[in-house]
Amino acid sequence: MVRGTKNRSLIGTTIVLSFLFPSVTNFTPAHATTPILESTTDPESTSVVVNKQRPLDPIQYIPQDLVAPQFGSLNANPYGRKLRKAASTASYKLAKAMKSAGKGRLVIQSAYRSFAEQKVVHDRQVAKYGIEAGEALAARPGFSEHQTGWAMDVSARGQGCQIRVCFGQTKAGIWLANNAYRYGFIVRYPNNATAITGYQYEPWHLRYVGKALARAMFDAQVHTLEQYFDLPAAPNY
Numbered sequence: 001m002v003r004g005t006k007n008r009s010l011i012g013t014t015i016v017l018s019f020l021f022p023s024v025t026n027f028t029p030a031h032a033t034t035p036i037l038e039s040t041t042d043p044e045s046t047s048v049v050v051n052k053q054r055p056l057d058p059i060q061y062i063p064q065d066l067v068a069p070q071f072g073s074l075n076a077n078p079y080g081r082k083l084r085k086a087a088s089t090a091s092y093k094l095a096k097a098m099k100s101a102g103k104g105r106l107v108i109q110s111a112y113r114s115f116a117e118q119k120v121v122h123d124r125q126v127a128k129y130g131i132e133a134g135e136a137l138a139a140r141p142g143f144s145e146h147q148t149g150w151a152m153d154v155s156a157r158g159q160g161c162q163i164r165v166c167f168g169q170t171k172a173g174i175w176l177a178n179n180a181y182r183y184g185f186i187v188r189y190p191n192n193a194t195a196i197t198g199y200q201y202e203p204w205h206l207r208y209v210g211k212a213l214a215r216a217m218f219d220a221q222v223h224t225l226e227q228y229f230d231l232p233a234a235p236n237y
């Protein structure tokens with residue numbers, strides 16, 4: 001006797017993907033091939049500007065696509081830090097290019113920090129150095145770029161000056177300042193821009209803004225987001 005094949009009926013599943021598009025305007029810098037989100041206020045946008053005058057909105061914003069970048073043998077993420085997906089992919093390309101250029105091996109020291117984690121960092125720095133010096137180093141929770149998932153603090157193996165101003169003079173620091181834009185990153189707190197950004201020179205703090213905007217800023221030689229988008233300076237809260 002031949003047993004009949006059991007027919008299984010698959011219940012069709014309708015998957016509805018709904019994407020919530022924030023209200024944005026299209027922005028096409030000279031070298032862009034595709035429009036990018038221009039919103040400087042929506043934390044979903046790669047162009048969002050967060051500073052001491054511009055907290056995240058909502059203030060406890062949490063990105064939904066955080067991933068820990070995987071670097072294989074480059075081993076650039078030994079602490080398992082997380083970034084938003086686009087920044088994560090770009091960080092891999094950046095680390096690979098830096099190594100190929102002979103400028104060293106990138107290490108992500110810090111990347112996404114939640115509101116709660118930023119509160120710990122802020123409280124610690126203020127307790128250690130007092131309110132003024134402490135706040136020059138650490139943002140208040142809700143006011144940190146690290147909370148967007150678009151920013152990372154990096155160092156280079158064996159080159160010293162980890163999270164110090166002298167990182168800008170290392171071969172990695174020099175290469176990053178001149179080439180990170182090719183991968184969509186900017187040195188967010190350049191030298192001599194404290195009155196605009198509210199932060200001291202941080203050659204280690206890279207912010208993902210996407211390739212089009214990073215290139216547009218590089219070509220225009222405008223190094224802060226505040227100046228590029230004609231936003232008020234944010235020296236203080």
Ligand SMILES: [Zn+2]
Nearest residue numbers: 151152153205
């Ligand atoms: Zn940072």
